[in-house]
Amino acid sequence: MKFIKDDFLWGGATAASQIEGAYNIDGKSLTLLEMKEFKPLKDRANNHFKITDKSDFLKAIENKEGLHYPKRFGIDFYSRYKEDIALFKEAGMNVYRMSIAWARIYPNGDDQKPNEKGLNFYKNVLNECKEKNIKVMVTMSHFDIPYSIVEKYGGWLNRKTIDLFLKYAETLFTEFCDMVxxxxxxxxxxxxxxxxxxxxxxxxxxxxxxxxxxxxxYQGLHNQFIAQAKVIELGKKLCPSAKFGCMVANITTYSLNCNPINEIENLTRQQKTRWFFYDVVARGKYPTYIKRYFEEENINIQMEKDDVEILEKNVVDFISFSYYMSATVAVEEGEKTAGNLIFGGKNPYLKASEWGWQIDPIGLRITLNELWDRYQKPLFIAENGIGVLETLNDQNTVEDNYRIEYLSEHFKQINEAIKDGVDVFGYTMWTPIDVVSASTNEMSKRYGMIFVDYDDYHNGTGNRFKKKSFDWFQNFMKNKEL
Incomplete structure (x- = not known):
């Protein structure tokens, strides 16, 4: 089967907090994620995306107990970015979705001037991508809010954080407009x-x-909605040739059966966990179903007089989302399985990863069709991949046929969605290279086509080794055969 879209963007995605390391180098401050210690999992298929309470975070600052904080070390991309970007190019990637660490640009959140060493690092990374003819998609905030903003301002519950974020965004636009x-x-x-x-x-x-x-x-979320809208408004003025999108963790679910009470349960679940977020950023207004939910649950959002207009006037140019798995929904809860952000109902027709994430390539085609039919905006798959326990073999590679199968089957469904008439223009796998897991803090949960020689405690050389999937993707990019 031939992939039918010639100008499609193919690449990989990473997050600063999971790859960069150098947490205390060149003026960078600590972020919230770098204050979560490593704890071995007793049950990989039964874990939550949870951090700790504030007291544990305060202990983490000085780390007198000598605990291991994996995201402080990442995979040393800060020192090895040229090597990694060269591998991305060799694999055939033509787009790279990366994030910029807010704490590397404004270490205290409210600094008068940006950190020049932080700006220089990202200039070097972006220049490297430009020289390799790799397009760049930048995420401004990838879960790594500077801890100083948490401590001083109370995070996103404080509307002052909108102003801090807008100043940060203006700096990024001013410095990197021509490179992103x-x-x-x-x-x-x-x-x-x-x-x-x-x-x-x-x-x-x-x-x-x-x-x-x-x-x-929901109040903090509203503040982020306003911040995003204002960033889009500013970005269109400063970087008129760029495109501005959203990123939503897409959690596609099915009714467990055709019982109408389960169908309506799935509908309302989708509205609250999925459509609401897309509706606000793509349509520019709060939908009626969420207003009903707020009224019934006595949830009051404090809005300023211009908020409604700001949202309406600054919707996204395109929609991006993560897609890893699907789940089932029923009123009477049955067997649960893990997933991205939340647990869901087990689907008897699907297999799952070692972490309980159900593998559903056809669900991606369904998702693309649903999003296109609902919003009629260009779509981009910002994250998709499979985490697996892996070790190097005697040939210093990994025979990851399961990853090849996973990617291939999802690529086929993207192709089918394009045939359906869906306007989807790109895909970045999570991830092209092994990283520290966002949810579990493990290095042993490996997503990449490139193996990184670190264990969960960062023992190892950190050297990079190509897996079998690297060669497969390279060949796919040359021939576009599925």
């Missing part, structure tokens, strides 16, 4: 409602009631 093709203000913006620590920089342990917690999560 696509901009995403936030990664998986719906994380705000799943983990207030990770998504908003607000400690869950501070809330006394569920209503207090829910109200805070």
């Amino acid at each position: 093709d696509y901009w995403l203000p936030f990664n998986e913006i719906n994380m705000a409602t799943w983990s207030t620590e990770t998504g908003l920089g607000v400690f869950e342990s501070t809330f006394k009631t569920k209503n207090e917690r829910d109200s805070a999560s």
Whole structure:
């Protein structure tokens, strides 16, 4: 089968907090994710994207206990970016989705001037991509809010953070406008409602009631919606040739069966966990179903007088999303399985990874069709991949046929969606190279086509080795045969 779209963008995605390391080098400050210690998992298929409470974070600053904080070390991309980008080019990637660490540009969040050493690092990275003829999509905030903003301002619950973020965005536009093709203000913006620590920089342990917690999560999310809209407005003025999108953790679910009560349960679940986020950023307004939910749950969002207009006038140019798995929904909960951000119902027709994420390539085609039919905006698959326990063999490679199968089957469904008439213009796998896992802090949860020689405690050389999937992807990029 031939992939039918010649100008399609193929590449990989990474996050600064999971690859860069150099957490205390050249003026960078700590971020929230770099304050989460490594804890071995007892059950890989039964873990939550959860951090800790504030007391543990305060201990992490000085780390007198000598604990291991994996995201402080990443894969040393800070020192080895030229080597890694050269490998991306060799693999055939023509787009790279990366994030910039806010804490490397404004270490205290409210600094008067940006950190020049941080700016220079990203200039070097972006120049390297430009020289290799690799387009760049930049995520401005990928879960790594500077801890100083958490401590001083209370994270995204404080509208002052919108101003701090806008200043940061203006700096990025001013410095990198000619080097970046696509901009995403936030990664998986719906994380705000799943983990207030990770998504908003607000400690869950501070809330006394569920209503207090829910109200805070939606308030912080609203502030991010406004920040994103203002960033788009500013970006269109400063970088008129660039495109501006959103990024949502897409969680496609099916009713467990055709029982109408399960169908309506799935509909309302999709509205609250999926469509709401797309509706606000792509249509520019809060949908009626979420207003009903807020009223019934006594959730009050504090809005300023211009907020409605700001959202309406600054919708996204394109929609990007992560897609890893699907799940089932039923009123009477049955067997659960893990997934990206949340747990879901087990689907008897699907296989799952070692972490319980159900593998559903056809679900990607369904997702692309649903998004296109609903919004009629260009689509970009910003994350998709499979995490697996892997070790190097005697030939210093990994025979990862399962990854080849995973990618190939998803590529085929993208092709089918294009035949369906869906306007999808690109795909970045998570990830082209092994990284520290966002949710579990493991190096042993490996997603990449490139093996990185570190274990969960960062023992190892850090050297890079091509897996079998690297050669497969390279061949695919030459021939576009599926």
